[in-house]
Amino acid sequence: MSKLEVSLDHIDYQILRIMQNNARTNNADIARELGMAPSAILERVKKLEQKEVILQYNAKINPAALDQNLLSFIFIKTSDIIGEQGVAYLLAEIPEVQEVHDIAGDDGYLVKVRTHDAAGLVDLMRNTLGKIEGILSTRTTIVLQTVKEEQKLVIPSKD
Amino acid sequence: MSKLEVSLDHIDYQILRIMQNNARTNNADIARELGMAPSAILERVKKLEQKEVILQYNAKINPAALDQNLLSFIFIKTSDIIGEQGVAYLLAEIPEVQEVHDIAGDDGYLVKVRTHDAAGLVDLMRNTLGKIEGILSTRTTIVLQTVKEEQKLVIPSKD
DNA sequence: TTATAATATGAATAATATTCTAATTAAGTA
DNA sequence: TACTTAATTAGAATATTATTCATATTATAA
Numbered sequence: 001m002s003k004l005e006v007s008l009d010h011i012d013y014q015i016l017r018i019m020q021n022n023a024r025t026n027n028a029d030i031a032r033e034l035g036m037a038p039s040a041i042l043e044r045v046k047k048l049e050q051k052e053v054i055l056q057y058n059a060k061i062n063p064a065a066l067d068q069n070l071l072s073f074i075f076i077k078t079s080d081i082i083g084e085q086g087v088a089y090l091l092a093e094i095p096e097v098q099e100v101h102d103i104a105g106d107d108g109y110l111v112k113v114r115t116h117d118a119a120g121l122v123d124l125m126r127n128t129l130g131k132i133e134g135i136l137s138t139r140t141t142i143v144l145q146t147v148k149e150e151q152k153l154v155i156p157s158k159d
Numbered sequence: 160m161s162k163l164e165v166s167l168d169h170i171d172y173q174i175l176r177i178m179q180n181n182a183r184t185n186n187a188d189i190a191r192e193l194g195m196a197p198s199a200i201l202e203r204v205k206k207l208e209q210k211e212v213i214l215q216y217n218a219k220i221n222p223a224a225l226d227q228n229l230l231s232f233i234f235i236k237t238s239d240i241i242g243e244q245g246v247a248y249l250l251a252e253i254p255e256v257q258e259v260h261d262i263a264g265d266d267g268y269l270v271k272v273r274t275h276d277a278a279g280l281v282d283l284m285r286n287t288l289g290k291i292e293g294i295l296s297t298r299t300t301i302v303l304q305t306v307k308e309e310q311k312l313v314i315p316s317k318d
Numbered sequence: 319t320t321a322t323a324a325t326a327t328g329a330a331t332a333a334t335a336t337t338c339t340a341a342t343t344a345a346g347t348a
Numbered sequence: 349t350a351c352t353t354a355a356t357t358a359g360a361a362t363a364t365t366a367t368t369c370a371t372a373t374t375a376t377a378a
Contacts, residue, residue, distance in 0.1 A: 019218035020202040053224040059178035065212040092307035100306040140189045148251035196358045
């Protein structure tokens with residue numbers, strides 16, 4: 001169910017590799033690089049989108065440029081029943097929340113949050129998290145420095 | 160030093176908002192949406208890239224499509240001296256490692272890793288992490304389900 | 319082998335990107 | 349206010365790319 005039934009060949013992998021590194025690479029360039037006709041590439045890219053292999057195209061924006069300099073991870077224990085993630089969906093709706101993961105062993109979620117500063121974090125926890133029913137406790141970890149932050153997947157080199 | 164000295168106006172914000180949601184939106188469309196000339200938009204986008212407000216354009220690929228179904232967070236304690244992240248840079252070089260954060264209070268890093276399955280994770284920890292000098296201990300948290308996973312920032316609506 | 323489906327090519331056309339000049343706007347200064 | 353300068357924008361011209369489609373090729377299975 002979570003496993004996608006898609007068969008990708010090495011040309012698809014090459015396309016994915018290019019697109020993962022620069023989503024604005026145009027068809028003509030990809031075609032040139034792979035020695036194929038642009039129309040063939042276009043066809044494949046559209047199929048990759050349709051099959052939801054490519055989920056979306058994002059511009060990665062510098063958080064500092066928007067004055068969002070504090071990154072935090074919050075472990076949130078809840079009264080959610082296993083398999084029913086009521087609180088998780090509420091957390092997911094918060095714009096400052098970038099990630100919500102249901103984690104094993106702890107009856108809780110790992111949540112990634114980006115705020116302007118510590119005051120912004122406190123504000124979020126008090127005024128937003130504080131209003132969510134079902135949160136039993138939180139444990140917050142502040143990020144001092146991010147050495148790497150990417151979504152890039154390891155793409156096979158052969159079929 | 161980490162704070163960027165950039166002044167963005169509300170047109171920039173609108174461009175960023177559009178690009179963050181779909182990095183492949185073309186100039187002509189943005190221009191139409193904002194009621195401006197394509198050349199003006201192009202100019203601004205290039206400037207946003209130059210000023211490193213826009214860092215890169217990524218295609219978000221479905222991990223399941225590449226059979227990378229296990230997401231884990233690993234807390235890694237090291238002998239790294241504060242301010243000197245030797246181990247962190249080694250961790251950052253590992254393709255399966257998507258994120259490396261230096262976290263407060265623990266003399267350690269929070270690392271996000273994507274592997275095919277549990278066996279892949281064990282393999283990575285034994286054969287790759289195991290060979291890195293300076294790792295004192297690790298604590299691994301398995302993600303059962305991801306409810307939200309985005310890099311999108313909150314973009315101000317005014318200047 | 320033959321039939322069928324999937325994929326690729328290549329050409330034609332539509333749309334977009336890019337460049338450049340002139341016009342406009344904004345901000346600061348005398 | 350008038351002037352200067354820098355930044356931004358519009359608009360036109362051209363280069364490049366996207367997209368469509370008919371045909372050809374390739375792959376797969378019966």
